[in-house]
């Protein structure tokens with residue numbers, strides 16, 4: 475567990491001239507940034523050899539606040555830029571922050587193929603079930619019946635499950651938690667940062683301004699309680715399934731943790747064998 479204080483996190487890792495952040499009061503994005511920096515601190519990772527990459531969205535603003543090299547790129551293209559960074563300099567640790575829209579809609583293709591290639595990236599997807607930055611439009615992760623500004627009577631499209639997508643395509647590390655699970659988030663981000671290959675951590679996060687307000691979910695505290703009540707750990711879920719029971723709750727936990735040769739290692743071996 476991380477024992478560094480918030481003020482030390484700010485002192486050591488943030489660009490103070492960029493503060494305060496643009497995040498609304500009660501938004502979960504700041505918590506995800508905090509979890510990531512705690513994981514980096516605990517692992518003693520050299521921030522000067524780490525590049526933070528993002529697309530466009532509220533969640534994609536994170537790299538701008540971290541005192542390190544970063545790329546705030548185009549909507550949906552964070553993973554494509556990150557792939558370029560990793561191929562150009564395999565010594566760098568490359569961390570992507572991506573919204574659920576950025577990752578699963580416009581960037582879905584890059585997400586899929588980076589997993590398929592097993593590029594050594596840590597991708598942290600902040601899933602607030604909506605397009606936060608542009609005013610609360612429907613996202614590919616918006617649950618059925620949920621209200622957004624483009625589905626004022628409720629969403630009728632089935633949502634995609636980003637973590638299950640990452641699992642079936644073959645990512646060697648996949649976990650999903652919520653901002654109501656800080657210890658688990660930090661622990662999974664640490665595992666993801668140490669994994670050689672594509673690691674994916676999805677964090678369900680409150681957007682009180684759009685998703686919460688439109689769906690009458692109350693304050694951030696209410697939304698946080700809702701995350702605890704509406705999720706079930708994979709271990710418990712599997713036990714339930716074995717007993718022939720089922721649940722509507724969203725499954726959270728660690729879904730994959732395996733070893734699998736990453737693209738850069740394969741590439742290096744392939745060309746040295748040709749010589």
Ligand SMILES: Cc1ncc(C[n+]2csc(CCOP(=O)(O)OP(=O)(O)O)c2C)c(N)n1
Pocket residue numbers: 530531532533534548549572573574575576577580600602604605606607608613
């Ligand atoms: C090519 C392109 N299309 C659309 C947009 C408009 N746009 C900016 S952010 C965004 C969605 C943001 O939602 P998400 O990725 O889930 O991130 P959040 O803001 O919720 O963190 C969209 C559609 C854009 N900037 N560029």
Ligand code: SF4
Pocket residue numbers: 496497498500501502503532533602606607680681682683684
């Ligand atoms: S609009 Fe939503 S996601 Fe964006 S900063 Fe505000 S609360 Fe966070």
